[in-house]
Amino acid sequence: MTAISDLDTPRDRLHAARAAHLWLALLLVVVSLASLAWGASGTSLWAALAKLARGEPLTQLEAVILWDIRAPRLALGICVGASLAVSGAVMQGLFRNPLADPGLVGVSAGAGLGAIIAIVLGAALPVWLVEITGNALVPVAAFMGGWASTMVLYRVATRGGRTSVATMLLAGIALGALAGAVSGVLVYIADDSQLRDLTFWGLGSLAGATWAKTLVAAPLIALSLGAAMTLGDGLNGLAMGEATAHHIGIPVQRMKNIAILTVAGATGAAVAVSGGIGFIGIVVPHLLRLATGPDHRTLLINSALLGASLLLVADVISRTIIAPAELPIGIVTAVLGAPVFLWILLRRRTMMEL
Amino acid sequence: MLTARNISVTLGHAQVLAHVDFTARAGQLTAIVGPNGSGKTTLLRALTGDVDYSGTVLLNGTDTQGQRPWQLAAQRAVLPQATTMAFPFTVIEVVRIGLTNGTAATHDSRAMQALRRVGLAHYANRFYQELSGGEQQRVQLARVLCQVWAPVEDGAPRWLLLDEPVASLDIGHQLEVMEIARGFARSGGGVVAVMHDLNLTALYADEVAMLAGGRLLAHGTPADVLTDATLSDAYGCALRVNTAPQAGHTFILPHAANLMTENWSAS
Ligand SMILES: Nc1ncnc2c1ncn2[C@@H]1O[C@H](COP(=O)(O)OP(=O)(O)OP(=O)(O)O)[C@@H](O)[C@H]1O
Ligand SMILES: [Mg+2]
Numbered sequence: 227m228t229a230i231s232d233l234d235t236p237r238d239r240l241h242a243a244r245a246a247h248l249w250l251a252l253l254l255v256v257v258s259l260a261s262l263a264w265g266a267s268g269t270s271l272w273a274a275l276a277k278l279a280r281g282e283p284l285t286q287l288e289a290v291i292l293w294d295i296r297a298p299r300l301a302l303g304i305c306v307g308a309s310l311a312v313s314g315a316v317m318q319g320l321f322r323n324p325l326a327d328p329g330l331v332g333v334s335a336g337a338g339l340g341a342i343i344a345i346v347l348g349a350a351l352p353v354w355l356v357e358i359t360g361n362a363l364v365p366v367a368a369f370m371g372g373w374a375s376t377m378v379l380y381r382v383a384t385r386g387g388r389t390s391v392a393t394m395l396l397a398g399i400a401l402g403a404l405a406g407a408v409s410g411v412l413v414y415i416a417d418d419s420q421l422r423d424l425t426f427w428g429l430g431s432l433a434g435a436t437w438a439k440t441l442v443a444a445p446l447i448a449l450s451l452g453a454a455m456t457l458g459d460g461l462n463g464l465a466m467g468e469a470t471a472h473h474i475g476i477p478v479q480r481m482k483n484i485a486i487l488t489v490a491g492a493t494g495a496a497v498a499v500s501g502g503i504g505f506i507g508i509v510v511p512h513l514l515r516l517a518t519g520p521d522h523r524t525l526l527i528n529s530a531l532l533g534a535s536l537l538l539v540a541d542v543i544s545r546t547i548i549a550p551a552e553l554p555i556g557i558v559t560a561v562l563g564a565p566v567f568l569w570i571l572l573r574r575r576t577m578m579e580l
Numbered sequence: 581m582l583t584a585r586n587i588s589v590t591l592g593h594a595q596v597l598a599h600v601d602f603t604a605r606a607g608q609l610t611a612i613v614g615p616n617g618s619g620k621t622t623l624l625r626a627l628t629g630d631v632d633y634s635g636t637v638l639l640n641g642t643d644t645q646g647q648r649p650w651q652l653a654a655q656r657a658v659l660p661q662a663t664t665m666a667f668p669f670t671v672i673e674v675v676r677i678g679l680t681n682g683t684a685a686t687h688d689s690r691a692m693q694a695l696r697r698v699g700l701a702h703y704a705n706r707f708y709q710e711l712s713g714g715e716q717q718r719v720q721l722a723r724v725l726c727q728v729w730a731p732v733e734d735g736a737p738r739w740l741l742l743d744e745p746v747a748s749l750d751i752g753h754q755l756e757v758m759e760i761a762r763g764f765a766r767s768g769g770g771v772v773a774v775m776h777d778l779n780l781t782a783l784y785a786d787e788v789a790m791l792a793g794g795r796l797l798a799h800g801t802p803a804d805v806l807t808d809a810t811l812s813d814a815y816g817c818a819l820r821v822n823t824a825p826q827a828g829h830t831f832i833l834p835h836a837a838n839l840m841t842e843n844w845s846a847s
Contacts, residue, residue, distance in 0.1 A: 474653050
């Protein structure tokens with residue numbers, strides 16, 4: 227053996243990854259404060275905070291901007307960013323491939339189709355059903371759409387426990403095109419107010435954030451992310467293939483079902499409230515794998531924290547860079563994310579099994 | 581005891597295994613041998629429950645089919661013929677995955693011990709994907725050893741099921757790995773290994789099951805199974821067994837085949 231001898235005790239990336247929980251949580255706090263403080267209007271959080279500290283009341287304008295505009299937007303941004311990043315990490319673990327991402331492989335498109343169907347055909351539903359489902363109709367429909375497309379994708383791209391990257395990406399394109407076509411038809415039959423809803427939604431933005439919206443999406447997202455956090459050991463095992471995962475004691479089928487439902491739930495809810503925001507799901511887990519390794523027990527939590535922070539940063543950029551106008555956040559994440567995606571492709575060209 | 585009764589497996593339209601009976605005892609190394617495509621891997625996959633089969637598999641007296649994955653994982657570990665990792669895990673991280681099913685926190689040093697056992701302790705921080713095929717196979721062996729560390733637990737033997745554990749190794753590491761397997765058996769555990777190397781089989785196996793064409797051709801001690809007639813029948817070429825001068829172990833010398841070929845084809 228001619229290998230260079232390393233230290234006898236292994237360098238522990240697991241400790242680093244656990245320490246990162248704390249650092250990333252801190253980062254999220256800082257970014258959250260910044261996101262509350264910065265905005266198109268001149269209202270400064272710092273001045274407001276100082277006022278609160280001195281016991282002076284806020285002006286009504288300050289209260290409205292902070293509490294009714296920026297705070298729900300912050301909460302929604304955290305939910306959406308964490309959802310997208312964790313969905314990416316879970317899908318990559320499930321497909322055993324770092325390029326799997328809900329946006330790229332058609333899950334977001336499926337969820338989007340669900341949302342569009344709910345917006346356009348929702349009017350045709352019986353009144354009592356609309357009353358029961360209320361605001362939840364669009365997120366639930368998006369969840370169903372995301373779930374259906376994840377299932378189809380997994381069936382098509384995975385044979386005998388191995389996933390073909392080529393098939394996965396091509397199936398994603400097909401799903402995306404199909405969803406786009408059906409959406410197009412629906413847009414034709416939509417009336418004016420629905421059309422406005424659709425356009426607004428399709429831009430991919432946190433601009434429409436309200437507490438009502440946040441409170442509808444948050445439970446589905448919390449449930450999905452909570453379930454995702456239990457997948458760490460399972461996804462680690464799955465990295466060696468389904469048979470080996472089973473040999474080390476993982477109930478593979480159940481684990482895969484949870485993973486698919488998780489992705490559908492988190493992506494569906496995120497897409498329903500924010501439209502299609504891409505690349506967070508690829509960039510965040512990839513950076514974390516580079517920094518602290520691929521161990522999913524820590525990767526999932528860190529993805530949630532970093533995903534939330536990154537989306538908030540993108541949101542701040544989107545609403546300040548051309549203020550008082552607002553750039554759709556999807557553009558910002560694409561500009562940040564597409565180069566990283568290409569970089570992964572270039573680096574991994576030999577291992578892609580295309 | 582690991583007992584398989586009347587195992588038949590159909591994959592696609594082909595019957596790959598037909599009515600195979602197989603027994604392995606704790607404290608012994610049982611080898612499964614046979615030509616390519618004879619169903620060795622399939623038999624192992626039936627024993628681990630990875631493939632649908634008819635018949636019964638009893639692990640330490642309990643039918644494996646009703647058991648949960650983690651119950652099985654506590655009793656047996658499986659080394660596949662080759663394992664690819666999807667993400668850039670380091671060697672030590674791969675070995676630690678073997679601790680998933682147990683009380684990981686208390687046995688973390690076990691991973692290093694297992695690596696030392698396969699002679700790869702100095703590779704702990706290297707990336708698994710950057711190792712050679714043989715090194716990867718030894719890392720996987722360390723992972724498997726981590727999973728069933730104690731050969732006997734609560735009075736019940738634990739099992740190592742190995743699919744061609746030495747196929748990609750050099751001769752020194754072949755012997756090292758076979759020693760590890762035998763050591764596990766000598767301490768009371770059970771070992772089932774699919775083998776291609778008949779000499780190593782003769783040297784290390786306590787029992788041999790010979791498959792050919794999806795059927796069990798012979799099952800017994802190496803001396804009983806590895807005979808001229810059985811081997812020639814199974815592998816479809818002339819083979820002659822011999823005994824090494826000192827230890828008295830059987831060995832098979834392919835060179836001798838030339839001498840017999842004419843007789844063989846004549847008969
Ligand atoms: N998924 C499958 N579908 C159909 N036939 C299969 C499948 N897997 C294996 N077989 C067939 O079953 C037979 C036995 O295969 P198996 O892998 O058990 O052989 P083996 O004894 O392990 O061979 P080797 O020495 O080459 O590893 C072969 O003829 C093979 O072609
Ligand atoms: Mg085989």
